[in-house]
Amino acid sequence: MNSDVLPHSHTDVLVIGSGIAGLSIALKLAKHFSVTLVAKSSMNEGSSAYAQGGIAAVLDPFDSVQSHIEDTMNAGAGLCDAQTVEMVAKNGAAAIYELIEMGVPFSKQETSDAYHLTQEGGHSHRRVIHAADHTGKTVTETLLEVVKNTPNITVLPDHMTVDLILNKDRRRCIGAYILDQTSGDVKTHLAQFTVLATGGASKTYLYTSNPDTSTGDGIAMAWRAGCSVTNMEFNQFHPTCLYHPQDRSFLISEAVRGEGGILKLPNGEPFMQHYDERKDLAPRDIVARAIDQEMKKHGIDCVYLDISHQSEDFIRHHFPTIQKRCLNVGIDITRQPIPVVPAAHYTCGGITTDLKGRTDLKNLYAIGETAYTGLHGANRLASNSLVEGLVFAETAYQDIKAKIKPTFDPDRNVKDWDDTRVTPAKEKVLVSHDWDEVRRLMWDYVGIVRTDKRLKRALKRIKILKQEIYEYYYDHKLNADLLELRNLAQVAELMIKSALKRKESRGLNFNLDYPFMKKRSKPTTLMPKPHDKNKKKS
Template structure:
């Protein structure tokens, strides 16, 4: 690896992240603007690509925005912001029509789009492309971006840190770009931009078991935090109730739509158990279903529970869940005959970088959209299939805001210093990175998981402080790699999750603690600010 390559690459807009949110924003920008879109891995990766269920929107006359808003607020345990919920849901039909216009092949039934129902929803309102909606959306938008002459796509490019005027000791702080590692060449390249967008997804990889891809390491949240932005509600980590339990099935999700179409959760002896926990049974919100499964697994000492949809016709199952059917069949499970072994797994980060209704953060020139952002939509628990909806709505809103900002303002070109590697060496102890990664994910699962206690959280806090010190020392002395960048970001986000969880003295939504089992009367977001945040001395 050598130092930064030559002159910075210049763009009007730099989009860090290539999922549904980032690609929507890039495609919505005027064609005269130059746009760079970065993907840390291959483009056919990430949370959007893996999303199965669909997108929630009001698309039928017997449904209403008011019902969708109510369902979202109920799932969010009274912590969602009503104005944000109303805005996003009212924009839903427009967003879906835009996706249709782009060519997304949503599943049709006769002369209508087929809509399914998922947990927490009072109506069938989930539009989908069989059971691979994310892939259909992502591949369509990626093709449109490839065809756009103003959009440059960079895969295998890992953002290291944002560049701000304050870091360069210049007045009038704002974001002016980012340092980025080209994983193929090993070079660090500066990208300079008038507007920067974080669309890097969530941080579910902080946990040992997750439905997410390896890239869900909270990069955007960590970079924004280091640049001075506030984050909110990081304690609300959604655990999807049903991930395939199989030694060879890494991170494979069994869509909520399986339960929406009649799938029943069973104990190893075949007994159905969800009706004892909630009158909505398998269609209760995810936090309730995940806690019920966790409770039964611990009570019985079993490794998994089972999701059974074999009572539905085989043709129906194969038509509606072709991806799940084939993947399970590859592991010797015929879901038309056999129940599916499932366990809960970390799935979605409901908190994130605080933004306004257009995706703007605390830092001028920096936007955050998608799972990276805290918009107020999800509250203490995300309603199923609202995530892709939020990506599209905020991708469009942020694009409008950026376009207006670039039309109305002049931007000074700032000379960017090269990435300094003069005082670091190549590491000969990469085993430290893998060891720290494994330790972090294990204690987060054990101590900051589905059910929490104050003692467990304090243990996690002690361990993360030690890890942060060790990672900071390592980062200061060795050349960066993609693994080191991700570990540094993941440790930062884990610290934010732990501190947020410790500060919430109640159980609400996804945050359940045995020490405070009831919800408090006062409803408050957990907001952390870098300005009053105390790091360990050796980490500053």
């Protein structure tokens, strides 16, 4: 399209992603600057809204920042960045109080006005503040209400970012090409600063607890633009997702185990005591592998999570969403155990950033699940994800505020998107088939338990798929499915390459060829080479 038809759009800050991290930084920045907030689906359709358990922060006088630090470091299996962990633990409470001031209705104790705190796997104290069992949804809806009443924010739902725009020397980000899914046009959006808050990449796997939007878009875009990525081999599988043909992607919160839920075999026998002294409150990587092993050992399709020993009132008060969702498929959790299986849940690696959310490119920031900050190491501690997004929204905001210029003089040499040489796709089966194949090979070869043989087979196939996808991409008019497939394939390749580089079993990366953990280890960082970057379609 030429610039006469689709003129450049200018804004001070372009925020891509409308989860808790994106909404939070947009609200902070909008106090002083113009902000464009982009969401590829509806504004509240992201992983944040699906977070049930809560937000971890030191809010109890009997808890301590040092204890939160130690729990995070232990869960991260020796790969957490100490500075990052300390910063998040120290600033988590302030982030929570900000949400309370904005009106987030966190759950109170039944007998007092104090907030109810729950305990989840890997935590040594009750420090998870929550809104019943729909924390992410409640926080997101509250923030969206504030966004609606904030004049400096332009909201663009149903807009999917295609690629970042760089200046001539390719060292600075100056905006992005964005597909308007309603019109089908790709528009040029220029900005002084760009923030990626696009979430993780769990949809790379066949079974996931996350929504369809979790396709690693920000990670793939940043990689194509020249940013490094770190720890992409560490993909967290949530131990307990509902196993039912009518509802396979519903997460059963870790808080169920935190409030006394017990994992059992079909015969009612508990088994977590055989894997960890913390039993059902062990970190997620341990619990997920234990369930996987028990399923393979006994040839069963699922295990069971039993909370029925608690009173009906207790269950209805603490887990109303889970109870209602299970009742919809005929399971009464006040009387029956819940059939569960592990599913891909969280991307612990991502775009390499510093303590201020800065990436390898000038004026490009990444916050939330799309970023690698060093907080999670080899395994994320439960409920540390939302607090990470909130804390880094603040540090990135402070850094941008200090650097932004009062007037914005955009680069007038940027070309608009040119799709004059492409044609509408005549068949969608090629995209749907490749989409399914990418996710299935990741599930089969790059799952909870890995081997080098499986990984090498996956890498060989993903390279072929990537080439097929890119050829299709360059020849056809864009749509969201094609863009997501392109990003999925790229992120899958990064995950596989990272897993092949780690010659040990640590945290979420368990390799049967290297079953032991090395005494010393470091994060896995990949740097893009010139041939890894796609040529611009403009």
